Structures are given as C-alpha cells and as structure tokens.
Amino acid sequence: MLEKLVKSLVEAPVVKKGDYDYFVHPITDGVPLVEANLLQEVAEAVSKFGNMDVDKIVCVEAMGIHLATAISLLTNIPFVVVRKRSYGLEGEVAVHQTTGYSEGELYINGLRRGDRVFLVDDVVSTGGTMTSVIKALQRIETDIVDVMAIIEKGDGREFVEKETGIKVNTLVRANVIDGKVVVEKITAGQHN
Numbered sequence: 001m002l003e004k005l006v007k008s009l010v011e012a013p014v015v016k017k018g019d020y021d022y023f024v025h026p027i028t029d030g031v032p033l034v035e036a037n038l039l040q041e042v043a044e045a046v047s048k049f050g051n052m053d054v055d056k057i058v059c060v061e062a063m064g065i066h067l068a069t070a071i072s073l074l075t076n077i078p079f080v081v082v083r084k085r086s087y088g089l090e091g092e093v094a095v096h097q098t099t100g101y102s103e104g105e106l107y108i109n110g111l112r113r114g115d116r117v118f119l120v121d122d123v124v125s126t127g128g129t130m131t132s133v134i135k136a137l138q139r140i141e142t143d144i145v146d147v148m149a150i151i152e153k154g155d156g157r158e159f160v161e162k163e164t165g166i167k168v169n170t171l172v173r174a175n176v177i178d179g180k181v182v183v184e185k186i187t188a189g190q191h192n
C-alpha cells in the first residue's frame with residue numbers, strides 16, 4: 001500500500017528554508033519528476049479512503065492542483081482551485097495563508113453555500129494553510145464532507161483539528177530527522 005510514495009519519500013532530499021527542514025518530493029513540489037504511476041497510486045488511495053460523496057473537490061494552488069486533477073479524472077468529480085491571485089468574481093473570499101516558511105493571500109471563487117466539498121492538499125505541516133482554507137469554507141457555509149492531506153508533517157494536523165473542529169485524514173506521516181525523511185506511519189483513514 002502506497003509503496004511508491006513511501007519509497008520516494010524516504011529518498012527525498014531535504015533543504016533548509018531558514019531554519020525549516022523542507023523535504024523536496026515529486027508530489028509536493030513537482031520536482032525532480034512526477035512519475036505517472038506515483039500520481040496514480042496516490043490518487044487511487046485518496047479516492048479509495050476519502051469520502052467522495054461530494055459535489056466538488058477543492059484544492060490549493062499550487063501543489064494541490066495535480067492531485068485534484070488526478071482524483072477528478074478517477075472520480076469524475078469537478079474541482080475548484082483556491083488561487084494565489086484574486087479574480088474578484090461575485091462572492092470571492094480572501095484567505096490569509098501562513099506556512100512554516102511563507103505567507104500570502106489565497107482567493108476562493110466557484111463555491112457556494114451548501115456545496116458538498118472534499119478538500120485535498122499535498123502536505124499539512126504547521127496547519128496554517130489548511131486551517132485558513134477550512135475557516136473560509138465554513139464562512140461560505142459549504143458542507144465539508146472530508147479533508148485529506150497526502151502527507152502530514154509535524155503537529156499541523158492536530159492544530160487544524162483544534163482550530164476548526166474538522167477531522168483531517170492523511171495517507172502517510174513523515175518527518176525530517178537528522179536531515180533525512182522518516183516515514184512514521186501509513187494510515188489511510190481518520191485518526192482517533
């Protein structure tokens with residue numbers, strides 16, 4: 001289960017962003033190369049373990065887009081991208097995003113009250129991004145059916161759950177220890 005993801009994670013290089021240990025991986029960065037069979041493995045796991053009884057998949061620019069695309073092709077569910085650029089469409093919702101090494105604005109268009117949504121992202125690390133997007137989805141009064149990050153790192157998942165009251169599913173837990181990525185747990189499903 002998720003052999004390709006785990007193998008590529010433990011081999012992933014780690015770079016410093018300030019004092020933040022940042023692993024570089026095809027799924028989370030699109031480099032050095034995204035093999036179709038790795039993307040397929042991840043998308044199949046998401047659609048298998050996620051609750052896909054939704055109207056729309058929601059992902060976050062940039063490294064959620066290829067995931068949402070692959071899941072959409074598998075499930076025939078359309079997706080919305082939370083962008084880093086404002087479009088000013090009627091009802092646009094702005095979101096302030098902070099991560100362990102950056103911050104900026106995100107903009108949500110295309111979602112309406114009552115939409116049943118599946119939120120997916122590549123990584124939950126500090127939980128800053130997911131928390132702010134979930135709070136915006138709650139402001140829009142969408143029905144958040146399921147939330148999944150492929151990789152959880154650090155204690156961001158608990159932070160999101162505490163801040164939003166929404167359970168976050170993840171496929172693997174990985175952390176950087178002594179400059180190497182260690183995959184600690186392969187769980188596909190809700191954490192108790």
Ligand SMILES: O=P(O)(O)OC[C@H]1O[C@H](OP(=O)(O)OP(=O)(O)O)[C@H](O)[C@@H]1O
Binds near residue numbers: 028064122130156
């Ligand atoms: O849990 P957090 O600390 O918020 O980190 C997780 C976020 O960090 C990355 O996004 P980033 O804004 O780096 O940009 P990218 O997706 O465009 O690479 C990643 O795609 C997640 O969205």
Ligand SMILES: Nc1nc2[nH]cnc2c(=O)[nH]1
Binds near residue numbers: 021
């Ligand atoms: N690729 C990558 N994305 C991240 N987003 C938050 N933390 C990380 C990380 O360590 N690696």
